[in-house]
Amino acid sequence: MSLINRRSFLATAAAASAALSAPMVLAQGRPKVIVIGGGAGGATAARYIAKDSDGAIDVTLIEPTRQYYTCFFSNLYLGGFWEYENLGHSYGTLASEYGINVVHDWAVGVDRDAKTVSLAGGHTLPYDRLIIAPGIDFVDGSVPGWDISAQARMPHAYKAGSQTQLLKHQVESMREGGTFAMVAPPNPYRCPPGPYERVSMVAHVLKERNPTAKILILDPKANFSKQALFEDGWSRHYDGMIERIGPDFGGGNVEVRPEAMEVVIDGEVQAVDVCNVIPAQKAGRIAHLAGVTDEGGWAPVTPTDMRSRVDDSIFVLGDSSNQGAMPKSGFSANSQAKVAANNVRADLTGSRVFPARYSNTCWSLIGTDDGIKVGASYEPGTDQIESVSSFISAVGEDAGLRQRTYEESIGWYEGITADIFG
Amino acid sequence: MHRFGLILIATLAGVLAAPAIAQTQIRAEALGDPESGQTVFLRDCAFCHQIGSDARNGVGPQLNRIYDRGAGSIDGFNYSPGLRRMGVDGLVWTYETLDAYIANPRALVSGTRMSYRGLRDEQERHDLLAYLRAYSDQPQNIPESAPTARPTLPELSTDTLQIVGDPEYGEYLSGECITCHQRSGADQGIPSIVGWFEEDFVVALHAYKQGLRPHPVMQMMASRLDDEQIAALAAYFASLNE
Ligand SMILES: Cc1cc2nc3c(=O)[nH]c(=O)nc-3n(C[C@H](O)[C@H](O)[C@H](O)COP(=O)(O)OP(=O)(O)OC[C@H]3O[C@@H](n4cnc5c(N)ncnc54)[C@H](O)[C@@H]3O)c2cc1C
Numbered sequence: 001m002s003l004i005n006r007r008s009f010l011a012t013a014a015a016a017s018a019a020l021s022a023p024m025v026l027a028q029g030r031p032k033v034i035v036i037g038g039g040a041g042g043a044t045a046a047r048y049i050a051k052d053s054d055g056a057i058d059v060t061l062i063e064p065t066r067q068y069y070t071c072f073f074s075n076l077y078l079g080g081f082w083e084y085e086n087l088g089h090s091y092g093t094l095a096s097e098y099g100i101n102v103v104h105d106w107a108v109g110v111d112r113d114a115k116t117v118s119l120a121g122g123h124t125l126p127y128d129r130l131i132i133a134p135g136i137d138f139v140d141g142s143v144p145g146w147d148i149s150a151q152a153r154m155p156h157a158y159k160a161g162s163q164t165q166l167l168k169h170q171v172e173s174m175r176e177g178g179t180f181a182m183v184a185p186p187n188p189y190r191c192p193p194g195p196y197e198r199v200s201m202v203a204h205v206l207k208e209r210n211p212t213a214k215i216l217i218l219d220p221k222a223n224f225s226k227q228a229l230f231e232d233g234w235s236r237h238y239d240g241m242i243e244r245i246g247p248d249f250g251g252g253n254v255e256v257r258p259e260a261m262e263v264v265i266d267g268e269v270q271a272v273d274v275c276n277v278i279p280a281q282k283a284g285r286i287a288h289l290a291g292v293t294d295e296g297g298w299a300p301v302t303p304t305d306m307r308s309r310v311d312d313s314i315f316v317l318g319d320s321s322n323q324g325a326m327p328k329s330g331f332s333a334n335s336q337a338k339v340a341a342n343n344v345r346a347d348l349t350g351s352r353v354f355p356a357r358y359s360n361t362c363w364s365l366i367g368t369d370d371g372i373k374v375g376a377s378y379e380p381g382t383d384q385i386e387s388v389s390s391f392i393s394a395v396g397e398d399a400g401l402r403q404r405t406y407e408e409s410i411g412w413y414e415g416i417t418a419d420i421f422g
Numbered sequence: 423m424h425r426f427g428l429i430l431i432a433t434l435a436g437v438l439a440a441p442a443i444a445q446t447q448i449r450a451e452a453l454g455d456p457e458s459g460q461t462v463f464l465r466d467c468a469f470c471h472q473i474g475s476d477a478r479n480g481v482g483p484q485l486n487r488i489y490d491r492g493a494g495s496i497d498g499f500n501y502s503p504g505l506r507r508m509g510v511d512g513l514v515w516t517y518e519t520l521d522a523y524i525a526n527p528r529a530l531v532s533g534t535r536m537s538y539r540g541l542r543d544e545q546e547r548h549d550l551l552a553y554l555r556a557y558s559d560q561p562q563n564i565p566e567s568a569p570t571a572r573p574t575l576p577e578l579s580t581d582t583l584q585i586v587g588d589p590e591y592g593e594y595l596s597g598e599c600i601t602c603h604q605r606s607g608a609d610q611g612i613p614s615i616v617g618w619f620e621e622d623f624v625v626a627l628h629a630y631k632q633g634l635r636p637h638p639v640m641q642m643m644a645s646r647l648d649d650e651q652i653a654a655l656a657a658y659f660a661s662l663n664e
Binding site for chain 1: 507510511512590591594595597598600601602603604605606608609610611612638639641642643645646
């Protein structure tokens with residue numbers, strides 16, 4: 001079967017959800033790569049391996065959802081700057097253009113000795129190299145009173161999709177003069193500026209619809225990402241609306257009561273109207289099941305190639321990895337995926353290995369046309385990925401530059417989503 | 423094409439290698455001569471630009487107090503989007519940036535509306551810059567007079583441009599760029615970099631690396647690319663079509 005035929009066959013097979021058995025037969029003899037998780041890290045890796053190996057490697061991507069909603073820009077959707085539909089991306093192109101076997105199922109186990117992955121649907125798939133990129137899961141009990149069953153009353157909205165829609169709805173229908181509370185997470189967590197960009201976007205909505213409302217941030221961290229820039233922006237755009245309680249004043253000792261819609265701060269009960277709980281985080285569950293995580297809850301990798309320190313045949317990408325200095329971001333996951341893809345191909349087909357290069361930039365929107373950014377480039381150090389140079393927006397930049405920074409972030413969104421999903 | 427690429431590289435290498443090279447390599451150079459500069463101005467610039475008392479905008483903006491002026495900052499002049507973008511990003515006219523712009527306008531400011539092919543003669547540029555300096559607020563503060571020594575390393579520049587890029591390496595390196603610059607050439611807030619002439623591409627990246635072009639992200643990106651990597655990227659992106 002020619003490459004073209006094989007590709008369209010796979011596409012049809014994937015579309016018909018009959019993807020599993022047939023392509024495995026076709027793939028006999030070619031080395032097999034399985035990618036668990038079709039997010040910023042996993043989908044990029046699958047695409048680069050398939051694209052650059054020109055069919056020499058059989059790539060299977062396991063991802064339960066048919067439509068991936070990006071967390072990045074989900075805050076802009078909350079603020080009314082971005083359409084919900086524009087957050088969604090499908091796997092159609094990865095299947096049809098790149099011949100990736102996209103399997104919509106959960107990975108529920110990894111047998112590292114047999115080199116197989118088992119799926120919730122009952123199938124077991126063999127691999128030569130495995131990429132684990134399942135994003136984050138929440139640490140049970142990290143916010144007393146909250147567990148995943150409370151997410152309808154107190155949403156986390158830290159995995160995008162219906163949670164983000166729910167939070168937006170709650171903010172927009174909050175009673176006049178009500179209180180929006182956010183329980184911010186401890187380090188490390190995905191997207192360091194994410195909670196604070198979210199507060200900015202919620203404040204933007206409230207200022208327009210409900211100007212007497214208040215925002216309360218309960219924060220276990222003494223400092224946070226781009227703090228000076230956010231605080232400057234908050235005082236310029238939303239003066240008096242936002243209060244942050246840090247660890248000195250009990251922000252690290254918080255319990256929530258979803259039924260009563262209360263938060264307890266250092267023993268003091270306060271009624272709230274909307275409560276966004278962002279719990280402490282750890283690597284996605286499948287990384288733990290595969291036995292590649294450490295006591296901190298993340299999967300340690302070697303800085304030159306993102307290979308698991310526990311198993312040479314496994315690579316861990318994105319939020320789940322413990323790699324060193326890179327923040328957990330979509331940009332980082334995408335950057336790491338290209339390094340891993342280069343090494344996976346070299347392992348399996350002997351192609352050239354180029355030196356690892358990583359980078360990250362995180363844009364945040366504070367208010368209309370008021371964008372800021374922080375970024376750095378990284379290289380492998382002896383044990384970990386290390387930062388080699390960095391930059392950050394400055395307080396007091398003129399409005400034209402802030403607007404241009406916002407426009408750039410839109411360019412980046414279009415660029416990275418094209419790079420992830422084809 | 424080739425020629426103008428070379429000119430700017432020479433300029434860039436000259437101006438910017440300064441901190442890196444040993445003091446001994448810096449050779450003192452004659453100051454530009456404002457009188458000869460006036461001749462160059464009348465021959466090459468006056469058709470479009472006015473300078474001096476009563477100077478007004480013409481085809482190009484008036485050039486009084488050009489030193490330390492933000493690029494694209496004269497109210498009421500209809501600048502190109504490219505020059506305006508550079509100004510917003512923080513491009514300020516200094517001895518170095520003016521030198522680079524006059525040597526090869528398009529390589530410093532993509533899509534500039536100034537249809538001037540560039541002034542290749544280095545001495546003429548020095549003279550012209552000395553002439554423009556006379557119409558500035560505080561000419562004594564413009565670092566053309568002291569120190570009078572300016573480094574030049576033109577040999578290095580020729581080598582740099584002659585490196586033949588390795589497209590396979592370029593394709594790998596491009597992965598870092600494609601996160602922001604779309605491979606399709608679409609421009610939605612971040613400019614397209616596909617299908618450029620290789621020389622222009624090389625010159626533009628050196629301009630970021632040396633800090634002549636403003637923009638923190640691009641300066642950081644370019645700062646860790648060596649000459650060979652820049653050549654590889656130029657070869658790869660030149661091979662893509664919009
Ligand atoms: C509000 C917010 C704003 C953000 N803003 C930005 C930003 O502006 N810029 C930026 O760079 N980053 C941003 N991020 C961070 C970014 O979203 C994440 O860092 C990024 O998505 C991480 O990529 P990943 O591949 O590790 O995980 P994910 O993108 O989460 O992908 C993991 C995938 O794995 C799948 N999966 C999980 N378990 C299994 C399993 N067992 N079997 C099969 N599949 C599984 C999931 O369904 C998911 O699709 C933001 C995050 C949030 C929450």
